[in-house]
Amino acid sequence: MSLSPQFLDELRARTPLSTLIGKSVKVTKAGREYKACCPFHNEKTPSFTINDEKGFYHCFGCGAHGDAIRWMTEQRGLPFMDAVKELALAAGLDVPAPDPRAAKKAETARGLHDAMAAAQNWFVEQLGGIEGAEARAYLDKRGLSEATRKAFGIGFAPDSRGKLRGALKEFGDPMLVETGMLIQPEVDGGKARDPYDRFRGRLMIPIRDARGRVIAFGGRILGAGEPKYLNSPDTPLFDKGRTLYNIDKALPAARQAGRVIVVEGYMDVIALAQAGIHECVAPLGTALTEHQIERLWKMVDVPILCFDGDSAGIRAADRAALRALPMLRPGHSLSFVTLPQGQDPDDMVRGKGAKAFEACLKGAKPLVERLWQHEREAGSIDTPEARAGLQQRLNDQVATIADPLVRKEYGKAVQDRFFLEFGWGWRKSERNAVRGFIARSLEEVSPKLATISQRVERMTHRAILLGLSRLPQILYSHREQIVALHMPTATLTEWKNLLIRASFERPALEENLLDAILADSSLGPIERRNIQHDLGFSFFRPGADPTMAEQDLVEVIEILRFEQELTAQLARHESALYAQGDESWISSEDWDQRQALLAQKRQNDERVMALKANIEEQLLAA
Template sequence: MALTPQWLDELRMRTTLSAVIGRTVRLTKAGREFKACCPFHNEKTPSFYVNDEKGFYHCFGCEAHGDAIRWLTDQRGLPFMDAVKELAAEAGMEVPAPDPRSAERAEKRASLHDVTAAAQQWFVDRLSSPEGAEARSYLKRRGFSEKVVREFGFGFAPVERQALAAALPFEDAMLIEAGMRIEVEGKDPYDRFRGRLMLPIQDARGRVIAFGGRILDADANGPKYLNSPETPLFDKGRTLYNMHRAAPAARQNGRIVVVEGYMDAIALANAGIAEVVAPLGTALTENQIELLWRQVERPILCFDGDNAGQRAAMRAIGRVLPLLRPGHSLAIVRMPAGMDPDDLIREKGVAAMEEALSSASGLLDTLWQFERDAVPLESPEDKAGLKERLMAHVEAIQHPDIRALYKRELQDRFSDFAFPPRQQRPFTPRGEWQKGSFKQQAPRLSQETANRLKRAISGGSRDTLTSAVIHGLLLHPGEIPRHESALARFATRDPNAGPAIDSLLAAAEMLDSRAQSPISLPEGLPAPPANTRFAFLDKGTDPVDAREDLAEAVSLLVERPALEAALAEATARFEIDPEGAFADQQRLLKRKLEFEARLGQMASRRAASAATKDSETAQGSSPAGGA
């Protein structure tokens, strides 16, 4: 099934967004828009707006944003294709038909869903029966509330080898294909789960697709935890336990936590932390990382504090490094040695768990600490091995800007660790004595460099924002070192402005960090572009305000090419991954709106400041002011 961007645009055009949202949210007309209290977070004053002309909703409180498809996936929890089908039926459009093989697979999956749903109900019934007494006792010892037991669907599988097959009205072939029975050549099939506390594993729509079972008899043979095998319903590398419950909670508070196993996830939910998921017997996969990033940009990994847990965290880091992109990373919690999240909550309470989550380390910090502490560093060879391991991680990063930044940061940390600090040379300032004090002077630039900078200021670079930032850095050269890394990153991505930025960075190497005088050009500094709107270019702006305004402008300048590149990448992969590309597009378009809003806010501040100055000037020249 191929959904082209053009077909999706037609679907959005035929859909009245306010009608879709108005089915579950009470909307009030507000000019050309509609408003309401946001359904994604608790509020008393409406900050949620729906615009039919532009085809999107936006909450100014929690930043929820999207179109009709996003509404159905986020607010109602529908999978992407189900949301598309529902809107298409209402709009009178035909969804491009799947090929016959896809239709056959879909029909088979529907039948297997009947099997897993019936098995789940049977397991739940067995838990409440006399034979489920031991399982109920275990749940009570774990401290799970009755609400959590019901919500997570705990059940019990009896010890008999044929109990499930005798109870369910399905042929052995279907039970085997659903992973409920095991087929052995030359023998009768038998039930996979026996004498175990049972947990359903569900998809994004809450449908049961597989099971996990925990053994109750410590002396019994078999693994402590047993999961269903992979089936037409269940792909463990593409499934995260509890995602259908965690996703709505993550949208409420902007956080999602990854733990090692489903019992840890349930323990945290039992303590009131709902936004928790777990992989299913495998290391965190690339597909699972992408699932997490669709919810939040910085998921928190919370693995056990033993060596196995730390190795699991490093395997996850190894998987995520090639996938890193602007704004997307991981945070890692280091649990106390020998403890898992359930232990921490039972011994120290949920407040200790919240404190651990709030103090999660960044991916780069964790990478550095793990490799630094991996082996004793007692010789030059040991230290060289540390650097080699760090650089091997860096080379795995595919995004060029992130790779360069990781390389620089890790090299700096390695140098600080491996070598004693160098003795600083005394600084001999450039300047002159004026009235008993020393006035710092910035260097004069060569004619070639001056011409390059003048072209950038007068419009030879990309646009007004770039020109204004270059002019502002000439006026405030002491700010160049503060933004050196961001400016260097921008210079590599913009061939037009890059040479001018490089010249500024070279000039900054001759500056004292306390320099306040503008950088001089042979013919003097040209006037800024006529249509500039930035406070840092006004001579009357307070120096502190000018530095803050310039810092924000540099941030916007660096962010824009990364944002545009990410949007282009998402659009390019629409045909091969419509759901993922759509989610990324929505998130990036939201960031683009925020980008434009920040530019507009800078203009508003400048306009307000100019209006205040004009008013003060007018009052000062009036008869009343003269009196």
């Protein structure tokens, strides 16, 4: 139906916006305007203004802006025409008459709504009657209070093929069949058979639209039988792929809480509401659809999907993630919570209370994590070919994202997780730690803290760690020698231990850690220079031949490791000689051994000196 701009302008002019908003939000006069705490996001200091003269509201905190009609559609969750009709009724305006076909359709819908409301009242009456005793006992067992039963309109359908039909006979069989309350059998042998009640011997849970009108039912069987839950079929009032259970109550609650939680079933929603968590909805026996996801995004930017910890719950989470993926847009996504194995929200709040459920919600994972987990568990990852298959599957999924910005960010995110999982990249915590080690170890070679010999020793060992950070593959080929290599300061020891620990945790580290640190835009020019310029070892010089760099790094490690053993051996030898008490008794054999050890040490020192590229001159000039 098309409405003229003139009618809509008249409707807005006749609607005092502060009065309309004041029905659900506390407003206070502030000069020529009104102020309130914004109902679209949580705040303690009012930043939401209402201007009756101009006919709009605006929040300076979250940017929410609109007129009376927008208020009804956004805050109340009403469809546009329903919002217009409700405002027009309050303003004393007649909505322009629709065309005859639309009028007939609206009249039919009114009749269907009346029939559904009558059915709802009848089911509630039956719950309180003699035949409802078993249903009441079941609700008592589930711990649902009388107030909760009333709030959700829970009723009971007796185990009869015709009681509802008889109670609602004034509406006629055709209308009751159209609502889905009766089943019309097929013609048998040319003879039409009477329709019969669809719901029999079931606990009845009404499904309402955003305006709170009953449009369908979900019936839970009492005792044994299949199906456990039976929903109304699709009707002119009810499309299960576009409807969310409890949408009428969850809309205002979600505005207040700033979140909406999607759970698997009716009883989860009801149990959570009884526990004080009202911003919950559930799909209606099907996987979450694109229409339902869009409906959720009208409520909040990132709905929380909470699934049971069993295999069915995991499959439901995966289906929702893959269905939402092509629809993602900046700022809009889903997050996922998987409950412990064998538990659903109803079990959890009844057994451990709302705090336990809230604790689970704090661990919600983003959609990208759900996608990674789904593909990660889809097949083997034990071989290079299998890991390549994982990358291909991830890339194929990311390619389905329509929005180019989101698609680009997802590509980067899954690549980061791939490298993190399989050990080809450095963690942020490791990058930050090594950044600190570089700075502190540079301070340790200042003339104020060390002599020339100490500075040379520290700079040499520091250069080895810088080389290992650039060429982490050496951590795997010479791990034993590196583990045994003594570091002259605590900072250098911590640095070495971090590198060794990373090599044990991950099967391969191929990324240049220093390049990863230098990629951080927060580095200042001085810190960047200190990382880029150090001793002139080939394994640290930019542009050095990679093979030579690796060979030189390994040679320095082996020389220092050998020298470490040589120094200890020389000390033990001299200690044994001096223990004799008289140097004149030193044998020529002992003396020759001592001289050989000293000669070997001099050769090692000379080789390291050659590899150091005149480090002493650099230090003296510093």
